[in-house]
Amino acid sequence: MEVLIHPTKHAACTLGARWIARLLRQKPDAVLGLATGSTPVLLYQELIRLHREEGLDFRKVTTFNLDEYLGLAPEHPASYHHFMQENFFQHVNIPRENTHIPDGLSTDVPATCQAYEDKIRQAGGIDLQILGIGGDGHIGFNEPSSSLSSRTRIKTLTERTRQDNAPFFANPADIPQHVLTMGVGTIMETREVLLLAFGPGKAAPIAATVEGPVTAFVPASILQFHPKATLLLDEEAAGLLQRAEYYRWVDAHKPTWQRV
Numbered sequence: 708m709e710v711l712i713h714p715t716k717h718a719a720c721t722l723g724a725r726w727i728a729r730l731l732r733q734k735p736d737a738v739l740g741l742a743t744g745s746t747p748v749l750l751y752q753e754l755i756r757l758h759r760e761e762g763l764d765f766r767k768v769t770t771f772n773l774d775e776y777l778g779l780a781p782e783h784p785a786s787y788h789h790f791m792q793e794n795f796f797q798h799v800n801i802p803r804e805n806t807h808i809p810d811g812l813s814t815d816v817p818a819t820c821q822a823y824e825d826k827i828r829q830a831g832g833i834d835l836q837i838l839g840i841g842g843d844g845h846i847g848f849n850e851p852s853s854s855l856s857s858r859t860r861i862k863t864l865t866e867r868t869r870q871d872n873a874p875f876f877a878n879p880a881d882i883p884q885h886v887l888t889m890g891v892g893t894i895m896e897t898r899e900v901l902l903l904a905f906g907p908g909k910a911a912p913i914a915a916t917v918e919g920p921v922t923a924f925v926p927a928s929i930l931q932f933h934p935k936a937t938l939l940l941d942e943e944a945a946g947l948l949q950r951a952e953y954y955r956w957v958d959a960h961k962p963t964w965q966r967v
């Protein structure tokens with residue numbers, strides 16, 4: 708696990724966007740796994756800037772989002788379909804048919820989830836997965852106690868996650884109880900992971916993820932077993948890491964060929 712600590716989330720997102728741009732230059736038809744929530748918004752803004760100002764090309768890219776609320780139509784302002792459209796897809800040249808998000812209106816959840824897994828496999832697997840992290844250590848919507856080998860499926864949100872996501876809903880009573888989410892096992896099969904975390908609310912789950920034991924109680928901790936997981940943090944999210952100085956030292960002494 709590589710831990711990169713930046714002074715600000717702007718700096719971390721600029722690096723994250725360069726990371727993705729490097730992948731797209733090497734592999735223009737790369738498959739990206741995408742996240743929603745407040746964390747990746749700046750990353751998407753930087754990717755949009757690279758598209759507009761430097762011609763970063765998404766024409767051949769395929770995307771799979773982590774999750775969607777069950778019961779929300781794509782047009783619902785709090786749906787992740789709507790979020791992705793507003794914050795990313797409509798601003799770059801990715802063909803609509805190349806973008807995939809679990810169907811929140813599914814009437815046959817097991818079949819929908821199996822089809823999602825099949826589509827990821829048919830696309831050749833995910834080259835690079837963007838992740839945020841919940842205050843309780845969730846990735847995707849794999850809440851604490853999720854099976855570490857789980858696949859795309861229905862999950863019940865904890866009350867804490869529902870409250871964390873309340874600002875996106877006009878009426879708190881409208882926050883769905885259920886979601887469809889890629890599983891922890893699905894995420895672990897991606898070839899590379901970039902996990903972003905910013906702000907003091909992420910310090911505890913980040914410390915548990917990087918320096919705690921691997922446990923289903925902190926689903927992100929399974930990333931200790933991922934062959935290529937990088938954490939892009941700001942100072943606040945790194946605030947409880949015991950070995951922060953070592954991670955900074957490693958970053959400062961990286962060989963030039965490893966730098967993005």
Ligand code: F6R
Nearest residue numbers: 742743744745746839840841847
């Ligand atoms: C979103 C997702 C979630 C969020 C996490 C953090 O697609 O899968 O795991 O990344 O809940 O949310 P924010 O970024 O809003 O703090």
